[in-house]
Amino acid sequence: MKWTANHITYEYDEEKCTCGLALCTEACGQGVLDYLEGPDKMEIVNEVQCIFCLQCEEVCPTKAITIQGALTLQDIPGLKS
C-alpha cells in the first residue's frame, strides 16, 4: 500500500510484514497504525494523523515501511551542524 501527502510518500509492503510483534504500531504515537491479530500484520487506519516522525520505519526490523521525502533536521537550511 502506498499513499502520498504533499512531497512525501509512505509505502507499506504487506509481504514483508512478518515480525509478528507490531513494533511499528507501538512506536506510532499518533494512532495511525493498528495491529491485526490473526493475520499478525499492521494496518494503516488513520493516515490523516501521520506526522511523518519516521518512528515506525525506524523500528521495523523487516523494512516493510519506507517513507520518502519527510524532512529531517538536515533538510532545514542553516540548521546543518
Next chain:
Amino acid sequence: MKIANEKCDVLVIGSGLGGVRAAIEAKRAGLKTLLVDKSILARASASIYAGSIVVRKPPEYLVKMGLMEPGMDFEEPFDASFQYFVREGARTGGSEFTANQKLAMTVACEMGIRAEELKDFGVEDINSQRWVGPPGLWGRNIMLPLVKYIKKIGVKTREMTMITDLVRQGESIIGAIGFDIRKSQFVSFETKAVVLATGSYAQIYERVYAPIRMTGDGYAMAYRAGAALSDMEMMGFDNWGIAEPDLPQYWIPGSIARTSGVLRNAKGEAFFHRYAQEHGVLGEGATLSFDDNMSKRYGRPFIELVPYLIRASMKEIKEGRGTDDAVFLDLTQVPEEKWKVDSKGIFALNLLRGFDLKNNLLRVAPICIGDFKGGGVKIDEKGRTGLEGLSAAGDVSPGSSMLYALVTGVLSGRSAVTRALDISMPEFDGETRDWVEDRIGVLETILNRKPHESGDPKKIKSRVKSILWRSGGPLRDEDGLKEGIGALEEVEKEFMPMVSASCSFRKLREAVECRNMVQVGQMILPASLYRTESRGYNQRTDHPKRDDKNWLKNTIITQRNDQMNIDAEPVDLLFLKPESMERAGR
C-alpha cells in the same frame, strides 16, 4: 489462572526520561533493577515527542535565524528559573504560586548538573542539539542513547508489560501487578521499592497532541493505592493546535512566524486585537501593529499572552463566531524573511502536507499538548509520595518538562535506593495474595467478556475524551463541570461494566487505559469545581479572577473508604510570595 512472578530490588514503571533516569540511579547503587513499559522502550513516551531541553538561552543560531526570540527562554541560571517555576508553576507543578517551592528549588538547583551529566550516558551535549525538527526527532537524541546505556549497565527491561495496580501492604508499596502483552500472561512483581514514572494524562482530551499511550495510568494506580494527588485541575493548553479536517491534529511549535500571524474569526475580524483592548491585556509599549510579533504588538512576553489567546479563541468559538470549532490563523502577510526558511522548511509546514499558508487561512483551536500541567501524584523534594516504598518521577507527579523528569528521576531513584538498601525483601502475606488474585480475576473477566458494542474500549475512550474536552477543557464553569461529572458517572455505570478485551491482551491494555481515564477524569472535574477561582491552568468563566486570599492552596485528592476526598492545603510560600513578586515589578 497462572500468574508469573518477578522479583527485584527496585521496580521502575515507565521508560520515559523520568523512569530511565531513576533506573540508572538504582542500578548504579548495585541494586537489582527492573524497568517495565506497557509499550516498547521509550518509543511511546512523551519524552520522544518533546521539543527540547532548555538549560540556558536559546541557541544563538536559532535567534539569528529568527526561529526563536531571545526572550523565549526561561531556564536561565537557577534563580530566574526558580522564579519562573513558582510564578508559572507549570514546570514543577501547581500553577501561579501553588508549586511546592522546595521541589521547585531542588529542580532549579540541580537541572544544570543533571543535563550536563547526560553526556556520561552517551547523550550528545544537549546545548549543541537543535530545537526544531520533525516531531520525535529531538527526543530521540536523548532517549535512544539512554535506552542503550541502561541495557549496557545491566538494568533488566521488560517491554510490552502493562502495570495495572500497585500492591500495598499496610502503609507500604511492596509490588505491582500487570500483564505481559506478548506472552499473554499475568505477572505479579515483588519489590522493595517502586518508582512510578508513567507519564501524563494528556490523552484524556479530545483535542490533544501527545502520544496515544498517555492515558494517566499512574495517577489512577497511585490513587487506588492510597497516595495523594495535588492540583489535578491544572492542565495547560496552548492556542496553536491545527484544526483542519484533512491535517493532523498537530500543535504548531513556537516560532516568530507563528507569533507574527493574526487570529481572525469567521467574519475575518482580528478578534484578539479587540479582546486585548477590552480585557486589559495590553502591556506597556504595546504597538498594536500587525507588523510586529505578538509580544511587541500587545506589549507582553508571549508566554503571558497564551492564556488570553486561549480564552479569546474559545470565546469566539463558543459564541458562534468561529468556524467548525476553530478560529483562523492568518499567516498570509508574514513576510518571507520571518519564515527564514522556505515553505517546506519549518517542520510544521511539512506536516501541513503542503497546505498553502500564503493563500489560505489555517483553522486552529486550543489544544492540550501535555507540555504544561501542574497536577499529579504529590511528591516531596525527594520524590517521595508519602507511601513507604513509592516514589514518583516526571509527568505522573505534578510537574512537567524534560528537565523536571530528569531531576525527579534522580530524586525518586535515590529515594527508592535508600529504601531498598534499608529493608529486606517484603513478603506478600495471605491477605495480599488474595487481593492480587482478586485483582487479576477482574482483569481476566474483562479479557474474556464477550465483545459488546457499548463495551468497545476505543469507543468508550472517545466518549471520555469528548466529555473532558467539553467540561474540563480550556474554559470551565460550574454547570459544565457538573454536567461532565454526571456524564462520566454514566460512563462508569453504563459502559465500563461492559468493557471487553475480546480475549486479546493488546485490547486488555486498551480496556485498562479506559478504566484509568475515567478515574482520572473523575479527579480533574471535581478538583476544578472545587477551586472556585481562575489560576493559571484552571480557568473558570464563573470565577474569572485569581483569588490569592483564599486559594494559595493545593487541591488534594485522596481515596478514603473507597470514596474520593478533596481538600485544600495551604501552599508553603517558603522562598517566594506573590506580593514580593509584585513589588519587584511584575
